[in-house]
Amino acid sequence: MTSSNPDPGPRPLRADALRNQQRILTAARAAFAEDGLETPLEDIAKRAGVAPATLYRRFPSRDDLLVAIWEQRFQEELDPALTAAADHPDPWAAFVDVVAAAMRMWSVEQDSLEALRRKGALMQSSGLRLFETLRRLLERCQQAGRMRTDLTPDDLPVILRMASVAVTPGRSETHWRRYLDLLLDALRAPADRPDPR
Amino acid sequence: MTSSNPDPGPRPLRADALRNQQRILTAARAAFAEDGLETPLEDIAKRAGVAPATLYRRFPSRDDLLVAIWEQRFQEELDPALTAAADHPDPWAAFVDVVAAAMRMWSVEQDSLEALRRKGALMQSSGLRLFETLRRLLERCQQAGRMRTDLTPDDLPVILRMASVAVTPGRSETHWRRYLDLLLDALRAPADRPDPR
Amino acid sequence: MTSSNPDPGPRPLRADALRNQQRILTAARAAFAEDGLETPLEDIAKRAGVAPATLYRRFPSRDDLLVAIWEQRFQEELDPALTAAADHPDPWAAFVDVVAAAMRMWSVEQDSLEALRRKGALMQSSGLRLFETLRRLLERCQQAGRMRTDLTPDDLPVILRMASVAVTPGRSETHWRRYLDLLLDALRAPADRPDPR
Amino acid sequence: MTSSNPDPGPRPLRADALRNQQRILTAARAAFAEDGLETPLEDIAKRAGVAPATLYRRFPSRDDLLVAIWEQRFQEELDPALTAAADHPDPWAAFVDVVAAAMRMWSVEQDSLEALRRKGALMQSSGLRLFETLRRLLERCQQAGRMRTDLTPDDLPVILRMASVAVTPGRSETHWRRYLDLLLDALRAPADRPDPR
DNA sequence: AATGAATGAGAATTCATTCAT
DNA sequence: GATGAATGAATTCTCATTCAT
Numbered sequence: 001m002t003s004s005n006p007d008p009g010p011r012p013l014r015a016d017a018l019r020n021q022q023r024i025l026t027a028a029r030a031a032f033a034e035d036g037l038e039t040p041l042e043d044i045a046k047r048a049g050v051a052p053a054t055l056y057r058r059f060p061s062r063d064d065l066l067v068a069i070w071e072q073r074f075q076e077e078l079d080p081a082l083t084a085a086a087d088h089p090d091p092w093a094a095f096v097d098v099v100a101a102a103m104r105m106w107s108v109e110q111d112s113l114e115a116l117r118r119k120g121a122l123m124q125s126s127g128l129r130l131f132e133t134l135r136r137l138l139e140r141c142q143q144a145g146r147m148r149t150d151l152t153p154d155d156l157p158v159i160l161r162m163a164s165v166a167v168t169p170g171r172s173e174t175h176w177r178r179y180l181d182l183l184l185d186a187l188r189a190p191a192d193r194p195d196p197r
Numbered sequence: 198m199t200s201s202n203p204d205p206g207p208r209p210l211r212a213d214a215l216r217n218q219q220r221i222l223t224a225a226r227a228a229f230a231e232d233g234l235e236t237p238l239e240d241i242a243k244r245a246g247v248a249p250a251t252l253y254r255r256f257p258s259r260d261d262l263l264v265a266i267w268e269q270r271f272q273e274e275l276d277p278a279l280t281a282a283a284d285h286p287d288p289w290a291a292f293v294d295v296v297a298a299a300m301r302m303w304s305v306e307q308d309s310l311e312a313l314r315r316k317g318a319l320m321q322s323s324g325l326r327l328f329e330t331l332r333r334l335l336e337r338c339q340q341a342g343r344m345r346t347d348l349t350p351d352d353l354p355v356i357l358r359m360a361s362v363a364v365t366p367g368r369s370e371t372h373w374r375r376y377l378d379l380l381l382d383a384l385r386a387p388a389d390r391p392d393p394r
Numbered sequence: 395m396t397s398s399n400p401d402p403g404p405r406p407l408r409a410d411a412l413r414n415q416q417r418i419l420t421a422a423r424a425a426f427a428e429d430g431l432e433t434p435l436e437d438i439a440k441r442a443g444v445a446p447a448t449l450y451r452r453f454p455s456r457d458d459l460l461v462a463i464w465e466q467r468f469q470e471e472l473d474p475a476l477t478a479a480a481d482h483p484d485p486w487a488a489f490v491d492v493v494a495a496a497m498r499m500w501s502v503e504q505d506s507l508e509a510l511r512r513k514g515a516l517m518q519s520s521g522l523r524l525f526e527t528l529r530r531l532l533e534r535c536q537q538a539g540r541m542r543t544d545l546t547p548d549d550l551p552v553i554l555r556m557a558s559v560a561v562t563p564g565r566s567e568t569h570w571r572r573y574l575d576l577l578l579d580a581l582r583a584p585a586d587r588p589d590p591r
Numbered sequence: 592m593t594s595s596n597p598d599p600g601p602r603p604l605r606a607d608a609l610r611n612q613q614r615i616l617t618a619a620r621a622a623f624a625e626d627g628l629e630t631p632l633e634d635i636a637k638r639a640g641v642a643p644a645t646l647y648r649r650f651p652s653r654d655d656l657l658v659a660i661w662e663q664r665f666q667e668e669l670d671p672a673l674t675a676a677a678d679h680p681d682p683w684a685a686f687v688d689v690v691a692a693a694m695r696m697w698s699v700e701q702d703s704l705e706a707l708r709r710k711g712a713l714m715q716s717s718g719l720r721l722f723e724t725l726r727r728l729l730e731r732c733q734q735a736g737r738m739r740t741d742l743t744p745d746d747l748p749v750i751l752r753m754a755s756v757a758v759t760p761g762r763s764e765t766h767w768r769r770y771l772d773l774l775l776d777a778l779r780a781p782a783d784r785p786d787p788r
Numbered sequence: 789a790a791t792g793a794a795t796g797a798g799a800a801t802t803c804a805t806t807c808a809t
Numbered sequence: 810g811a812t813g814a815a816t817g818a819a820t821t822c823t824c825a826t827t828c829a830t
Contacts, residue, residue, distance in 0.1 A: 017810080040803060051812045056805070118308075158376055161362040166355050179355055186383035211830075214793060237820060248795045253822070408809075411814060434799060445816045450801070505709075552770055555756040560749050573749055580777035608789080631824060642791045647826070 021058050024048040025072060028065045032112055037062075066116050067124060069109075074126030077105045082133045091140035092147070092192075096184060098134060099163060103176055107167045131156055146192050159183070218255050221245040222269060225262045229309055234259075263313050264321065266306075271323030274302045279330045288337035289344070289389075293381060295330060296360060300373055304364045314358075328353055343389050356380070415452050418442040419466060422459045426506055431456075460510050461518065463503075468520030471499045476527045485534035486541070486586075490578060492527060493557060497570055501561045525550055540586050553577070612649050615639040616663060619656045623703055628653075657707050658715060660700075665717030668696045673724045682731035683738070683783075687775060689725060690754060694767055698758045708752075722747055737783050750774070 027048035031039045041062065045055040059065045081101035088094035106113060116122050123131070134156045141147035151159075166179035185193065224245035228236045238259065242252040256262045278298035285291035303310060313319050320328070331353045338344035348356075363376035382390065421442035425433045435456065439449040453459045475495035482488035500507065510516050517525070528550045535541035545553075560573035579587065618639035622630045632653065636646040650656045672692035679685035697704065707713050714722070725747045732738035742750075757770035776784065 020811090041805095042803070052804085053806080053813075054811055057810080060805095062804090155376075158363050162359045162376065162380070165358040165362060179352075179359065182383045183359070183380070186379045211791095211793070213829075217794080238822090239820075248797095249821085250796075250823075251794055254793075257822095408812095408814070410808075414815080435801095436799075446800085447802075447817075448815055451814075549770075552757050556753045556770065556774070559752040559756060573746075573753065576777045577753070577774070580773045611790090632826095633824070643825085644792075644827080645790055648789080651826095653825095 017058075020048070020050055020054060024050060024055055024058060025065070025068055029069055029109070032066075032069075033109060037066075037112055037115055063116075063119060063121060066112050067121055070113060070116060070122075071124070071126050073105055073109075074130065078102060078126075078130060082129060085133055085137060091137050091144055095134065095137040095141055095147075098130070098137065099160065099180065099184075100177075102130060102160060103163060103167050103180065104173070106164050107169060107173075107176075110164070110167065110169065134160075142189075145189050147187055147189055149189070151187065159187070214255075217245070217247055217251060221247060221252055221255060222262070222265055226266055226306070229263075229266075230306060234263075234308055234312055260313075260316060260318060263309050264318055267310060267313060267319075268321070268323050270302055270306075271327065275299060275323075275327060279326060282330055282334060288334050288341055289385075292331065292334040292338055292344075295327070295334065296357065296377065296381075297374075299327060299357060300360060300364050300377065301370070303361050304370075304373070305366060307361070307364065307366065331357075339386075342386050344384055344386055346386070348384065356384070411452075414442070414444055414448060418444060418449055418452060419459070419462055423463055423503070426460075426463075427503060431460075431505055431509055457510075457513060457515060460506050461515055464507060464510060464516075465518070465520050467499060467503075468524065472496060472520075472524060476523060479527055479531060485531050485538055489528065489531040489535055489541075492524070492531065493554065493574065493578075494571075496524060496554060497557060497561050497574065498567070500558050501563060501567075501570075504558070504561065504563065528554075536583075539583050541581055541583055543583070545581065553581070608649075611639070611641055611645060615641060615646055615649060616656070616659055620660055620700070623657075623660075624700060628657075628702055628706055654707075654710060654712060657703050658712055661704060661707060661713075662715070662717050664696060664700075665721065669693060669717075669721060673720060676724055676728060682728050682735055686725065686728040686732055686738075689721070689728065690751065690771065690775075691768075693721060693751060694754060694758050694771065695764070697755050698760060698764075698767075701755075701758065701760065725751075733780075736780050738778055738780055740780070742778065750778070 024044065028044045031044045031047055035043065041055060042052050044065070045052045048055065059068065078101055081098055085094040085098045088097070113122070131153070135153040138147065138151060138153060138156065142149050142151070163176070163180050163183055166176040168175060221241065225241045228241045228244055232240065238252055239249050241262070242249045245252065256265065275298055278295055282291040282295045285294070310319070328350070332350040335344065335348060335350060335353065339346050339348070360373070360377050360380055363373040365372060418438065422438045425438045425441055429437065435449055436446050438459070439446045442449070453462065472495055475492055479488040479492045482491070507516070525547070529547040532541065532545060532547060532550065536543050536545070557570070557574050557577055560570040562569060615635065619635045622635045622638055626634065632646060633643050635656070636643045639646065650659065669692055672689055676685040676689045679688070704713070722744070726744040729738065729742060729744060729747065733740050733742070754767070754771050754774055757767040759766060
């Protein structure tokens with residue numbers, strides 16, 4: 001029963017309003033991708049088939065749109081990997097899996113994510129889940145002697161960004177994978193490194 | 198001898214024009230830094246104490262301004278390091294020096310450089326000098342057995358960007374230096390790595 | 395029955411929008427007449443009491459304004475004459491009436507009509523009705539032996555423009571009438587000419 | 592001897608200045624023809640290979656350029672016909688010749704001539720010669736019973752413009768000639784008209 | 789006398805946001 | 810709740826004209 005929910009959130013949307021919201025998000029993704037992040041909001045509204053004021057009601061600012069888009073993407077494209085990682089017996093493999101999954105998500109619409117990051121809006125709910133998961137894996141890896149012990153949770157955002165610069169839209173996964181391996185290699189505990197010989 | 202150069206280029210600017218050009222560049226740097234890359238060009242003109250049309254004459258687009266600013270910064274802040282590196286007896290140390298010098302230059306006005314990169318205008322004269330130097334050092338390092346042999350000149354731009362994400366304006370050099378060391382460590386030839394024990 | 399029309403067109407304007415549109419057109423006519431065709435669009439908006447963007451919404455270009463103005467003038471000042479001409483028993487008299495009516499309409503705002511003509515926008519709906527009517531009258535006149543048979547519908551625009559050059563704003567109708575008569579005289583079938591004696 | 596000339600005019604130009612003036616006129620004709628009458632004066636200067644201030648010195652306004660261009664064209668393209676007409680034994684033929692010559696001159700750069708006319712600058716020295724010649728021929732024609740006697744010199748400008756509307760750049764002379772004949776026919780004295788039968 | 793750099797006022801156009809229907 | 814018309818401020822860009830060199 002909704003009425004007894006202890007935290008009902010910002011009130012459930014009416015069915016049609018929800019549909020509008022979804023159409024707006026889809027339209028915004030398409031518009032941002034095709035016409036850039038500066039696309040007039042009116043164009044997005046047009047694509048979504050709603051009036052500007054309707055868009056405005058749901059997403060008072062361009063950033064609200066960006067946040068919502070990424071909230072959705074994190075949920076759909078990353079959450080499964082996060083869940084799987086939690087139960088993975090090998091923490092190093094799980095760590096790599098999560099980072100790779102993030103890269104895959106990153107590989108489209110990088111600009112909009114970067115815009116979000118600059119505005120400091122990345123570490124919202126969705127980003128938090130990602131980094132919380134990585135933090136736990138980092139700990140487990142270090143306890144298992146698989147990862148350098150001088151790394152701290154604060155390093156994780158930087159590491160992820162370092163990995164992400166190699167992600168080039170239009171180039172295959174093998175491209176960025178190579179750089180990711182390079183970087184991961186540097187994170188390993190020295191004893192865990194592949195024998196150079 | 199300059200005076201006998203058969204191609205004097207597009208004719209030297211008049212003294213007053215040169216002074217204006219310099220004032221505009223200085224104003225633009227300040228404006229971009231303080232008010233962001235979208236700063237109205239008119240504001241830049243105002244800061245420089247010239248009329249908008251004067252700015253337009255020299256820099257028909259915002260990008261032309263960005264390019265000129267970076268051309269200048271590369272020249273003033275990086276060229277000495279490049280020259281020094283060329284003669285450095287230890288290629289690995291020289292490589293590290295150049296990358297570090299680039300990071301130092303990077304550490305301010307990152308946004309504008311990133312903007313330039315997106316527009317593909319980075320690999321102009323100034324960027325070319327940097328990467329050409331790095332390419333030679335890469336070769337020398339590899340020949341000296343100091344660097345992984347699977348790295349190619351094409352990797353250099355990616356590596357530089359990976360290093361640069363840790364460069365945070367307002368944080369000291371020690372911050373990004375740590376990540377740079379991590380990354381450089383991954384580039385070393387396996388035999389050259391510090392003994393894990 | 396309008397209500398059953400399957401193609402209602404691009405939807406009727408809201409009442410307030412329609413009022414604005416009308417005010418803009420009126421303002422534009424006044425502005426063009428008083429300040430010339432190059433009048434800043436912002437001045438027109440000011441006269442109409444609307445914001446510049448409102449003007450832009452309805453008339454994205456100066457030409458759209460011109461076209462709309464003339465569409466209206468043709469409709470209000472010429473259509474009655476066209477209708478009357480269709481039923482006139484004497485085709486020659488009808489032809490003369492229509493040309494004279496056109497001249498009267500022409501006699502103000504000639505510049506803007508000429509501008510339209512140069513841009514090839516004259517032969518739109520309103521211009522078409524005029525020339526279609528004249529074409530029919532031309533045929534009827536020729537069949538009745540009242541007009542030279544070597545004239546074709548393609549001559550009509552030229553003939554109208556020849557007649558119109560005598561139309562001088564600020565001079566009475568008798569002035570251009572004299573030249574029109576001269577010209578019409580040349581169009582008559584030879585047998586129909588007034589006896590020179 | 593120049594020094595004894597009773598009206599030396601605005602002082603003879605230095606040789607180089609004269610050459611500049613000519614280059615500017617040529618450049619202006621080309622620029623007006625290709626880019627329209629609104630072409631920036633700076634573009635014209637560039638075409639002529641002079642600085643804007645030089646153009647400005649010779650032709651303080653755009654209209655001064657137009658006037659000079661047409662002064663030149665009248666002189667080169669029309670004056671021979673005017674001279675020939677003066678001595679022609681048949682005044683009617685001479686009249687027709689002059690009008691046709693004017694049409695030929697008209698047939699290019701019509702826009703700029705029309706611009707001149709609107710500004711009332713047409714009846715300057717060159718235009719005056721044309722109309723003065725036509726006026727004399729009109730008289731002679733009327734005295735010879737070849738032209739309607741109700742025509743006056745004031746009709747001449749209107750008649751010329753009526754004839755000129757048929758002159759279409761890009762269409763051959765036969766096109767406008769037909770309309771000119773029509774018009775001329777209307778000017779003839781009734782007795783002089785070709786027998787309709 | 790010519791140059792070409794600089795001017796500064798002006799015009800077109802856009803867009804986030806509000807408001808009457 | 811949605812609509813879409815209106816807003817008006819902001820920004821880019823242009824050009825005739827002047828002025829230092």
